Amino acid sequence: MKMIERFKNATANLHNEIEGENPARFIMDHSIDMETYKLLLLQNYMAYKKTESEISKFIAGYPGNKYLKLESDLDNLEVTLQDTPHGFSCNNIAEAFGAAYVVEGSALGGMVISRNILKCDALSGLKEQVFFSGDRENLKSWEGFKKQLSEHNFSEEEATAATEKAMETFRFFGKVFRSESPSC
Numbered sequence: 001m002k003m004i005e006r007f008k009n010a011t012a013n014l015h016n017e018i019e020g021e022n023p024a025r026f027i028m029d030h031s032i033d034m035e036t037y038k039l040l041l042l043q044n045y046m047a048y049k050k051t052e053s054e055i056s057k058f059i060a061g062y063p064g065n066k067y068l069k070l071e072s073d074l075d076n077l078e079v080t081l082q083d084t085p086h087g088f089s090c091n092n093i094a095e096a097f098g099a100a101y102v103v104e105g106s107a108l109g110g111m112v113i114s115r116n117i118l119k120c121d122a123l124s125g126l127k128e129q130v131f132f133s134g135d136r137e138n139l140k141s142w143e144g145f146k147k148q149l150s151e152h153n154f155s156e157e158e159a160t161a162a163t164e165k166a167m168e169t170f171r172f173f174g175k176v177f178r179s180e181s182p183s184c
Contacts, residue, residue, distance in 0.1 A: 002150070003097070003149050003150070003152075003154060003159060003162065004101070004146060004149060004150075006159065006163055007098065007101045007162075007163060007166045010163045010166060010167055011101075011102070011166050011167055011170055014167055014170035014171065014174075015170060017170075017174065018170050018173055018174045018177065019109075021174060021177050021178060022040070022177050023036050023037075023039060023040040023043070023177070024040055024109075024113050027040075027113050027116045027117055027120055027123075028112075028113070028116055030116065030119045030120045030121070031120075032120050032122060032123065033122045034122050034123065037120075037122070037123055037126075038074075038077055038079050041070055041073050041074050041077070041079065041131065042074060042079055042081075042082065043176050043177050043179075044070050044131070045067055045070035045071060045074060045081065045082075046082060046083060046084035046176050047084065047172065047173045047176040047177075048066045048067040048070060048103065049067035049070075049083065049084075050083070050084055050086075050088045050172075051088060051099050051102070051103050051169060051172070052064035052065075052066060052067055052103060054088060054089055054090040054096065054099060055090060055096045055099050055100045055103065057090065057096070058090055058092060058093040058095070058096035059093065059096045059097065059100060059148065062096075062100065063141060066103065066107065066131065069130040069131040069133075070130075070131045072130045072131075073129055073130050073131050073132075076127050084176050084179070085179070086172060086175045086176060086179065088168075088169070088172045090165065092158075092161070093152070093158075094154060094158035094159070094161045094162040094165070095161055095162060095165035096165075097148075097149055097152060097162045097165075098161070098162035098163060098164065098165030098166035098167075098168075098169065099165050099166065099168075099169045100145055100149075101145070101149070101162075101166045101169075102166055102169040102170055102173065103169070104141055104142050104145040105142065106173075107138040107141060107142065108138060108139070108142055110131065110132050110138060111134050111135075111138055111139075113132050114129065114132040114133055114134035115134060117129065117132055
């Protein structure tokens with residue numbers, strides 16, 4: 001079984017669970033208000049900054065720039081940046097690939113979210129968004145990740161570690177989304 005399929009199968013339930021808890025669901029039904037949107041961006045910033053920093057330690061050439069896009073959007077909304085109080089780390093390249101699967105895959109969902117932002121009355125005054133921009137560059141990033149993943153020769157032990165880290169990464173994002181709402 002290809003690693004991408006292994007990740008998808010192992011994380012399907014967690015993916016659905018986290019999606020149901022994520023404030024982005026209010027963008028999808030067009031009911032989000034500005035404060036919830038700011039919170040969504042801040043929570044994503046905290047999760048991406050931590051995960052991308054860890055992934056970058058092990059995967060050569062990993063762009064790790066999603067948190068910078070979020071930082072730009074938060075700055076435009078005058079939201080004070082915060083780091084997550086929740087710990088997350090990668091200990092090797094296999095774990096980094098597992099974490100990157102979650103991070104890179106979530107950017108694909110961001111493209112769908114970007115189309116729905118335009119339909120949210122409470123967000124009509126937003127400047128052009130950098131993170132939820134609908135930029136096709138996200139697809140290139142996903143394709144690049146899949147190519148790198150397919151070129152890595154995983155032992156069974158590494159494949160297990162990578163899969164466990166993918167599941168842990170979903171749980172980490174869930175903790176960040178459930179954490180005490182930081183003030184925006």
